[in-house]
Amino acid sequence: xxxxxxxxxxxxxxxxxxxxxxxxxxxxxxxxxPNIGQIxxxxxxxxxxxxxxxxxxxxxxxxxxxVYYLTAAGREALENWVxxxxxxxxxxxxxxxxxxxxPLTGIADRMALVNRQRRHYLxxxxxxxxxxxxxxxxxxxxxxLIEGAMLHLQADLDxxxxxxxxxx
Amino acid sequence: xxxxxxIKAINLVKIYQSGGVPVPAVRGIDMRVExxxxxxxxxxxxxxxxTLVHMLGGLDVRTSGEIWIDxxxxxxxxxxxxxxxxxxxxxxxxxxxxxxANMTVADNVELPALLGGVSPRQARExxxxxxxxxxxxxxxxxxxxxxxxxxxxxxxxxxxLANQPRLLLADEPTGNLDSRNTKDVLRxxxxxxxxxxxxxxxTHDARVASMADRVVSLLDGQIxxxxxxxxxxxxxxxxxxxxxxxxx
Ligand SMILES: Nc1ncnc2c1ncn2[C@@H]1O[C@H](COP(=O)(O)OP(=O)(O)OP(=O)(O)O)[C@@H](O)[C@H]1O
Ligand SMILES: [Mg+2]
Numbered sequence: 317x318x319x320x321x322x323x324x325x326x327x328x329x330x331x332x333x334x335x336x337x338x339x340x341x342x343x344x345x346x347x348x349x350p351n352i353g354q355i356x357x358x359x360x361x362x363x364x365x366x367x368x369x370x371x372x373x374x375x376x377x378x379x380x381x382x383v384y385y386l387t388a389a390g391r392e393a394l395e396n397w398v399x400x401x402x403x404x405x406x407x408x409x410x411x412x413x414x415x416x417x418x419p420l421t422g423i424a425d426r427m428a429l430v431n432r433q434r435r436h437y438l439x440x441x442x443x444x445x446x447x448x449x450x451x452x453x454x455x456x457x458x459x460x461l462i463e464g465a466m467l468h469l470q471a472d473l474d475x476x477x478x479x480x481x482x483x484x
Numbered sequence: 485x486x487x488x489x490x491i492k493a494i495n496l497v498k499i500y501q502s503g504g505v506p507v508p509a510v511r512g513i514d515m516r517v518e519x520x521x522x523x524x525x526x527x528x529x530x531x532x533x534x535t536l537v538h539m540l541g542g543l544d545v546r547t548s549g550e551i552w553i554d555x556x557x558x559x560x561x562x563x564x565x566x567x568x569x570x571x572x573x574x575x576x577x578x579x580x581x582x583x584x585a586n587m588t589v590a591d592n593v594e595l596p597a598l599l600g601g602v603s604p605r606q607a608r609e610x611x612x613x614x615x616x617x618x619x620x621x622x623x624x625x626x627x628x629x630x631x632x633x634x635x636x637x638x639x640x641x642x643x644x645l646a647n648q649p650r651l652l653l654a655d656e657p658t659g660n661l662d663s664r665n666t667k668d669v670l671r672x673x674x675x676x677x678x679x680x681x682x683x684x685x686x687t688h689d690a691r692v693a694s695m696a697d698r699v700v701s702l703l704d705g706q707i708x709x710x711x712x713x714x715x716x717x718x719x720x721x722x723x724x725x726x727x728x729x730x731x732x
Contacts, residue, residue, distance in 0.1 A: 427708060431701065431708065431709040434526075434699075434701065434709065435699070435709075435711065435713055435714055436714070437690065438690060438693055438694045438699060438713050439694070439713045439714050439715070441690045441691055441693075441694035442694040442695070442713060445670075445691060445694060445695065463663060466663075466690075466691060469690060470689070470690045470691075473690050474688070477526075477527070477528050478528075480528070480703060480708075481528050481703075
């Protein structure tokens with residue numbers, strides 16, 4: 317979450333709750349929304365690393381709030397993040413480990429493992445379908461995020477089928 | 485008779501002959517589909533999915549076993565007996581469309597309804613509704629050859645639903661669609677299903693399969709899994725989001 321927060325702060329200084337709301341508004345319910353505690357912990361770490369700094373802003377009738385802004389070092393970290401290529405999809409898959417190893421031990425047979433996993437993927441897909449229906453049609457970012465998850469899930473299912481064909 | 489399953493298949497077998505060599509495509513399938521149920525059939529290429537639905541629709545002759553449609557024995561029917569049964573009860577979407585080339589899209593869709601004895605006005609209204617739902621209203625006057633693969637596929641679905649058949653059999657109805665058009669098809673399918681349409685549909689598309697009440701998986705001509713999808717423990721949306729985070 318460090319770099320998304322830096323990105324939001326590069327746009328404008330903000331306090332913790334504003335950052336939480338900005339994340340939720342941008343990504344919709346497709347993205348696990350961080351709790352405010354996590355956000356403040358992360359901001360604290362970013363501050364210690366010199367990437368952000370906080371100023372106390374006085375408020376009438378309320379306790380002061382801390383507004384965070386990006387430092388030059390923070391901007392540089394953000395630029396490096398944007399510039400470097402991003403990791404590809406996972407190749408090490410926990411289910412695949414089970415599929416290869418479990419039959420060796422006699423704990424489970426492959427057919428049962430594959431069948432259970434297929435049903436699980438399909439029920440996740442159904443959840444994503446429902447999530448997409450509940451998402452504001454105007455929120456392109458959230459919908460694309462969901463569609464990305466669906467396409468990954470489809471690839472996992474295709475791979476599962478290949479495993480079922482190839483492994484006795 | 486309303487309690488009879490929409491489909492019952494008993495030890496269904498299909499062995500093709502290919503250059504004198506027997507090719508067992510379906511090897512003893514037992515299957516029951518209740519009226520109003522939506523069943524998805526999945527499985528690798530060559531596992532016998534098309535062969536199975538073709539037999540269920542009387543488009544391929546079974547080698548042995550029984551097929552019952554709506555409580556009536558169907559595997560013993562003649563070709564014309566099957567044709568009549570299909571006209572009355574079954575809509576079929578082929579993997580490779582099979583539209584009538586020298587008729588417009590509109591006429592392709594209206595034809596089954598007209599053959600089924602519906603008035604021309606009703607046939608037209610149904611056609612307008614179906615093409616509208618599938619985003620094809622503007623293509624009504626076109627000939628099939630003027631359409632893209634994805635458009636032809638949606639016309640084939642509209643045609644299969646024109647007659648409001650008791651049973652919809654569909655072989656990869658979204659195989660040529662991008663994800664926007666797939667969405668239209670999904671919406672239509674879930675709409676007709678909600679109104680009681682029985683659907684048996686072959687698909688590789690997990691989004692389509694995940695809408696089904698039940699998923700049947702084939703491997704080498706046999707059923708290896710058959711069951712309802714588990715309801716994921718009603719979890720907070722954030723957990724669905726974890727999927728996005730893990731995989732996105
Ligand atoms: N007319 C035919 N003559 C001989 N063999 C056939 C014929 N039709 C299908 N087969 C064989 O029967 C098996 C099952 O074919 P089928 O078309 O049912 O598979 P499928 O599961 O629909 O595959 P796909 O996902 O590629 O559409 C395959 O081995 C295929 O080669
Ligand atoms: Mg096929």
